[in-house]
Amino acid sequence: MNEREEAIRLAVCVEPRTRRARGDNLYSKGGSKKPVGGVLWILEDNPETRNGLAATLADLADDVRPVESAEEFLDSFDDQRPACLVVDERLPGMSGTELLSMLQVQGRELPSVLVTGFATTQLAVRAMRNGAITVLDKPPSDSSLRQAVVEALHTDSQRLASETIRSSAQAKIDRLSPSERQVLEMVLEGMPNKQIAGKLGVCVRTVEARRSRIYQSTDVGSVAELVRLSIAAGLVDVC
The missing domain is CATH 3.40.50.2300 (Response regulator)
Known part of the structure; x- marks a missing residue:
């Protein structure tokens, strides 16, 4: 399982619990x-x-x-x-x-x-x-x-x-610059920093700096959170 697959697993594993909790709130003790x-x-x-x-x-x-x-x-x-x-x-x-x-x-x-x-x-x-x-x-x-x-x-x-x-998730994604968006797309494909750097023709430190700005701009602290945000914004298909 690569980084992207693991991040998606972590991102969506909370969904069944969320749906159950949301569903529980719809019913009274009598079942209506x-x-x-x-x-x-x-x-x-x-x-x-x-x-x-x-x-x-x-x-x-x-x-x-x-x-x-x-x-x-x-x-x-x-x-x-x-x-x-x-x-x-x-x-x-x-x-x-x-x-x-x-x-x-x-x-x-x-x-x-x-x-x-x-x-x-x-x-x-x-x-x-x-x-x-x-x-x-x-x-x-x-x-x-x-x-x-x-x-x-x-x-x-x-x-x-x-x-x-x-809408909230998309607004956070929209804060990214074109170069940061490029890096985000490759991160979501599961590429490591070295491979992203090779694809973009930049050094690894540049990729690391862009990833850091992506985290800051979107208010996330991990790849799993970044994937969860991207799923919410419709950038990642989990089906």
């Missing part, structure tokens, strides 16, 4: 998931149904926003907070699946729950390809709807957390 806050959008054109859903799900999010059309939703939606969309398929104007498709095309991720009285396999496949975590028959049971909403809110919360980690 805890609310995570965020925004719950309820898109339903029938006022009575819309208000009933809002009352049923009010305790699951910090902010419950009932809206009656896809257009009203699109005018207000902000993907910078954890969110979930409960959406009826049959709406005036744009349908639920058409809305999900538009969000997908725009690159706006939003875990959604599609509710329909006319479920088909084709509809379910199309909805789930466009971000729905499930499709529920209308009217859904309170328990199945609440479970789906909490799952969606947790999914989006984790997405935003991952994006924050990636």
Whole structure:
């Protein structure tokens, strides 16, 4: 096992524990998931149904926003907070699946729950390809709807957390000069300093100095930490 392989092993070995710990935090002692806050959008054109859903799900999010059309939703939606969309398929104007498709095309991720009285396999496949975590028959049971909403809110919360980690890691990588970035790429390939020096046509001391600056600029103290940072920034594929 070379230096890079060992560093990747050390970098990713904490991930299962992290995921388990994160998963443990999602559940109460009774086994049901805890609310995570965020925004719950309820898109339903029938006022009575819309208000009933809002009352049923009010305790699951910090902010419950009932809206009656896809257009009203699109005018207000902000993907910078954890969110979930409960959406009826049959709406005036744009349908639920058409809305999900538009969000997908725009690159706006939003875990959604599609509710329909006319479920088909084709509809379910199309909805789930466009971000729905499930499709529920209308009217859904309170328990199945609440479970789906909490799952969606947790999914989006984790997405935003991952994006924050990636953005922070990338910002540290961006501090490096072009020459330091060259050395980083070769370090990530597992090359020792002498080989890097030969590749770049510089002396070993120059490589050592650049590696030292890389550590300082990215706030890491070891190769394992440097690899972990590079994984977070998307520079290293661990698959």
